[in-house]
Amino acid sequence: MNDLPVGEYAQLLGAQAKAASALMARAPTATKNKALRTLTQLLRANVAQLAVDNALDIARAQAAGLAAPMVDRLKLTPQVIETCALGCEQLAAMPDVIGEIIGMKQQPSGIRVGQMRVPIGVFGMIFESRPNVTIEAASLSIKSGNACILRGGSEAIASNQALARLVQQALVEAGLPAEAVQLVQITDREMVGALITMPQYVDVIIPRGGKGLIERISRDARVPVIKHLDGNCHVYVDDPCDLAMAVTVADNAKTQKYSPCNAAEGLLVARGVAATFLPLIGRIFADKGVEMRVCPQAQALLQPLAGAKLVSATEADWYEEYLAPIISIKVVDGLSEAIAHINQYSSHHTDAILTTDHMHAQRFVREVDSASVMVNTSTRFADGFEYGLGAEIGISTDKFHARGPVGIEGLTSLKYVVLGDGEVRS
16 A cells, blocks of 8 residues: 555545545444543553654654654653543543534424534544644544544654554454544655645645644645644733742743643733742743743843843744743733733733733633633643543634634534424425
């Protein structure tokens, strides 16, 4: 199969996925759940072997000089695998939304009109680095009754192949078609171009990766795209706030892990609390080696800190997704300026306010135009697993067709169902 020309190989995967999608759409809930529970068991039983396959990818990436955040995203640690397993377990325990009918209402004509939730059909997933996306995409595809074609990055090919084998084993053991989840076995970049131009087979494309990849797919695709652009997330420390809580949350949002898209990249601080708050958080960032790109007011307040890495912020810094131990810091007059800054510079992914003023919190939630808006908690919670979705296919910064972490419902569509008893239109 891998010796086929790219175009023929893509057509083969597409045809197989289309055929499998019909079987998945009518698969009983118990059968889909069996596949998920079997996959859970296989993941936990193969931690050691997955580590061996993952080590091949990590060694190649390091030898090729891949940036540290990208190498970090490649790692399939036992904790990462267990999180994947828990996600499959959680999905298996969740209600099946496929086939549910909502909003059924009687019309004056006598007909009853509602909507039924149905699978999208076939989705293509194009992603870089993180091999755990293979499991997240596969498990959500199974639960939502879809088929999928997964194209991971060349840097994670061994890990992705190992995980995909477990997925197909679980499908077959549950009596479902192995072709319901197919991993592209070649790393040729032409495959991306083929996948995004097959509307006869692929119903939606979901890219997860660098901004360049996503912009290219959005430009060239002939099928709908659910986009996830960069994650320039903000934490705004309000006046008034609980200073101790604000320090703890701001620290977690930035330093708990630097490489995810939901890590905070910008810190906004209200002028009224800046003189107290900034030295506290600055001390923590300095001790952890976090470089601070600062406005002049923040510079003056942080300058006395020994060992602090301070750099004057440029206009570009307010837009930047660092994915590294770097954070931009700006002192703002208050809530209005914070909201205006976020709506101008953020990527509309996830933004948080830390405040003790209920009205400020309500206004922030209402006016900040982001996929996830948080009050008094870390942006690191912007995640399908943490939201109780079981897993996520990605975090959409689009407004259609899905927004925020995309779980089961984001992989479904609605069709109208009309019930009658012989009514005719006059």
